[in-house]
Amino acid sequence: RIQIFQYQVMKWLLALLVGSAVGMVGFFSNIAVENIAGFKLLLTSNLMLHNRHMEAFLLYMFCNAVLAATAAALCAYLAPAAAGSGIPEVKAYLNGVDAHSILAPSTLFVKIVGSIFGVSAGFVLGKEGPMVHTGACVASLLGQGGSRKYGLTWNWIRYFKNDLDRRDLITCGAAAGVTAAFRAPVGGVLFALEEAASWWRSALLWRTFSTTAVAAMVLRSLIEYCRSGNCGLFGKGGLIMFDVSSRVTAYTATDIAAVILLGILGGLLGALFNFLLGWILRTYGIINEKGAPFKIILTVAISLVTSCCSFGLPWLSPCTPCPPELPASRCPTIGRSGNFKKFSCPAGHYNALASLFLNTNDDAIRNLFSGGTDSEFGVTTLLTFFVAVYSLGLVTYGVAVPSGLFIPVILSGASLGRMLGKLLGSLTGLDTGLFALLGAASFLGGTMRMTVSVCVILLELTNDLLLLPLIMLVLLIAKTVADCFNKGVYDQIVRMKGLPFLEVHGDACMRSLVAGDVVSGPPITFSSVERVGSVVHTLRRTGHNGFPVLEDEPFAPAPELCGLVLRSHLIVLLQGRIFTRDRVKTGAAEVFRKLAPFDFAKAGSGNGLKVDDLGITEEEMEMYMDLHPITNRSPYTVVENMSLAKAAVLFRDLGLRHMCVVPRTPGRPPVLGILTRHDFMPQYIRGLFQNVLRE
């Protein structure tokens, strides 16, 4: 009873701890980006002020290349799993894919540092996706009680060494990551619910919400602290926050038509983005496979292209006179990040393209979203920026740095939306800043196909509930249009990485198959009291994680299915050396005198014992071990003629890892095989199905 209470309290403490840790990491990474990128931009614009354009360009390019190379080197040598957004990996983990190193401590380190360097390097990429991955890593690390490899472990965390609690905690971590990236606590919860988690329980809702609330509070109080100027030169910006106060309550038919048009455009361009991204990722995959140096070279090359674009394109834009109502201190901006960049213009003028390109991405988004500034950016400026950002966003994702997709998508969407707003001009009563916001929403809907979470995140960013109908409309249209062409970008990446992700709806081919069709051959089984040697040999020979246990001769008249035993539990039992000379039952009491229940707890990633490390002697090999105490006596089973589609529902909805297939008629072996996650992958079934057809 006390243990249950302790467990409950710890679960909550851990969740809150994750929240505050993620909030702090989010704040730290934000401040770091602001300072590094700010310092770089300050140096460049100082040189520009003295008309040393070439030097400024070279310095800018050099800084970017060095930052990019560092990030890529970290990624390539230390933790290749840290490249990319990380959201697909987190999604797959929460679906039950236990891939190595997804949530390892080294991944966490590289994800944070690499993301800071990557964003500072001026790439068109975001820190939002990596933040979600970071949140998940932090949660995993805390949930494991630290890392055994680095000698940081707590023992009191042992209650949480199981799949369910670990997955719950990582869901909380991912939600906190979104919150840390967007300051959106409700949005974080809905992101976890809609995009990240594959299983959801009501109880999780409140825990996740607490985590995100703590993360938001920590973040807000740290930012509050920074407002007093304690966080370096550039600690004020970052974390896009767009306070639109244009309270629109009525829309005309033209407005609605414009929004619908924007939704269709967002859907089409979003689907195109996903399609092109898939193609580019395959191409990059070939380059990246050649080794770490190639990864770094690719990254630096993209960095150079990005630098040329950001620095070169503004030259195409003419200088615009500052709006007369603004004070000279606000326009042009000299030597700090902000609106109205001076670039190469004479006094009292600003370069519109430079205001977008030579800025951090957050500032560019804020510029695009800003209301009441209809004339700041012209149509040509916005079109140039849109084309550049759309293409750069495509070629940047896939290089070996932690790179989120939110920012490129928001940037292209916002510039497109604002452009449409400019083009419509006085035809619509909506602000161009609002158009930028709607454009961003439509692009997010078109690429990521998230709906409610994007909606709520944008609501929380704008703090204005009255925008809700327009945002929902544009999202609905964009998602519907894009769904006609391909799947969401994260699903696409999951599939390209070959992660065995269980979809909600099984493939159509499953409906005409039965469970018996996909079972491959007779399974490797153990007798309920098995010779040690046979267990060891089997474990060495195969990589299977679960084995059916059969009750036979002395213990039952005919062989019958006793249950399922896990590889990890077998290894713990072998390590405990609870063997007997003769083939007899030892009983559970014997086992649990030597081993505590916690010894069977699931180990963290990569911490599992190996069979070969146990050093079983020849003599011991001839002894027997009783598998009854560690056998799961009630494995979920399906009859061989069960529809495969229904078996898949059972497998997925209950979150199983193994499912036994039993025969329908007596007189056959009591278990026909074991179905695992891989047996439900459409590719596998389709391959098998062809064979069945041919036969």
Added chain:
Amino acid sequence: RIQIFQYQVMKWLLALLVGSAVGMVGFFSNIAVENIAGFKLLLTSNLMLHNRHMEAFLLYMFCNAVLAATAAALCAYLAPAAAGSGIPEVKAYLNGVDAHSILAPSTLFVKIVGSIFGVSAGFVLGKEGPMVHTGACVASLLGQGGSRKYGLTWNWIRYFKNDLDRRDLITCGAAAGVTAAFRAPVGGVLFALEEAASWWRSALLWRTFSTTAVAAMVLRSLIEYCRSGNCGLFGKGGLIMFDVSSRVTAYTATDIAAVILLGILGGLLGALFNFLLGWILRTYGIINEKGAPFKIILTVAISLVTSCCSFGLPWLSPCTPCPPELPASRCPTIGRSGNFKKFSCPAGHYNALASLFLNTNDDAIRNLFSGGTDSEFGVTTLLTFFVAVYSLGLVTYGVAVPSGLFIPVILSGASLGRMLGKLLGSLTGLDTGLFALLGAASFLGGTMRMTVSVCVILLELTNDLLLLPLIMLVLLIAKTVADCFNKGVYDQIVRMKGLPFLEVHGDACMRSLVAGDVVSGPPITFSSVERVGSVVHTLRRTGHNGFPVLEDEPFAPAPELCGLVLRSHLIVLLQGRIFTRDRVKTGAAEVFRKLAPFDFAKAGSGNGLKVDDLGITEEEMEMYMDLHPITNRSPYTVVENMSLAKAAVLFRDLGLRHMCVVPRTPGRPPVLGILTRHDFMPQYIRGLFQNVLRE
């Protein structure tokens, strides 16, 4: 393919239709309450102005009693299911309890009209709970394609005649109901997710959100229209909306301590509320069982008590001079609903208690929540009001009118919170209005144990994200404290009504039992080609809804489980009269030539065919019918020695209605029994368990 597209479009159209219908119903019921209650209060206060106190009291009491009697009569004679909140019933329905009349058209009608009369009668009850039920009813009605009984049917709705789509639509309806009640679209979705639905799919999130957004938009535009004075005298108020603009960003330790205290108080008093409510409901149950007249008498009695309290207690309160800064038109309020009621006070004075009692509940809440009015209500006033509202709320729920619990709980919480704020005075920097809000949150947490949805609803009501941390803190504490004592009020009512609700976590006793333990006797089975007479007799004799079908002699060497057949499908097949003289398979082609797949669609509540209506002749009784085409060939099965707790997980997570228990060893009948929802009820198992122990 076209059908799938049609289905998708219709699903969305239907959801949007539900949203707008619920929005309109919400608006209409609100306007009706405002006008009826407003007119009643206007008459009363006009009499008071002329110092005709006794007449005013009698008129007030008479109006209330008549309204209450009408509501109770409607409820007692037309639709007893419409009494009470309706949220427990909706919850049970979404859990799979197909109770009759929960969502019938008559229930809908009584729910709307009864709720309007009940709220207008000045009872301490809300229209929020009934609104959720109304939303669910509207969704059910639209999803069934109208009511066959009342001759309103659409045929195009046939795609939706199945459990899944119906349940989805009703979830949307319930969410829209919350939105219509609180103007909180995100809150509505989270309410549906947290409290109402037992199964949740990602796809539902977006559809529910669209529904609530439409409901909110319809509601808002109708209210906008009413602002121009088109909706009668009192069309402006209603729908509590509290625009706190006191942007608190920093809290002191005292504030936090006060909030924690409030949370504990809310938890304790909330748990007490639930306990007392259970006791009162049992007492009322005895009275209500005696028949409809007793129901009406009870309702009128409570109405008289309420009238006496609302009109009598204000006499205890002294007259307070109006705050000098207010214009004479605002204080005292004469002859309209609002703040600062004059009651029996001289000019320039107001009666604080009357401002709370002689008002609609919405106005009272708005008064309590109002900020910057610290001195309006004294501690004694608030204490009197709290005690009165807490007790009246308890005795009112359970009378035969549609009555929500939100309003009584918010009223008591807000008065308690405001009182605490007054008592602390200058010790805290928080506004008393904010304290009232936090008090309401803590009471909601303490009674209903909803967390995220309450949080988000309050956020949407206040439109201020900065309050989030305080609200979350108070909710967390209140829920944790209250959970130590009893269950949430809705769970408690579900249990008291005896609805077979499947909990997320099975009872502890299940862990030591296996599936075979709870199966009762050999099941009634059919042969795969069965004599018509035997089917008809069995259907007449038993009320079972599912029967195992066995494949035997001519079709299989030994009896084996072929599948499961549903009562409703058997009746359709009987009605189709697809019989053969001999015991042969007819095949699916024969069946589907006579019957369309839609004939097997699930009928609406109470619309199912009866066996006796079919008129099977004696000759037909001797013929055979082939059950193969209508048999579900892949029923979910468990082995008899499967742990009951794991079987319960399977049953609940997959939302099954029948589960076959198969033997472990050969040589026994191929199916040992069928497990249904009732077999997983803790009461049933505990009863059975005692028998097992005795044996």
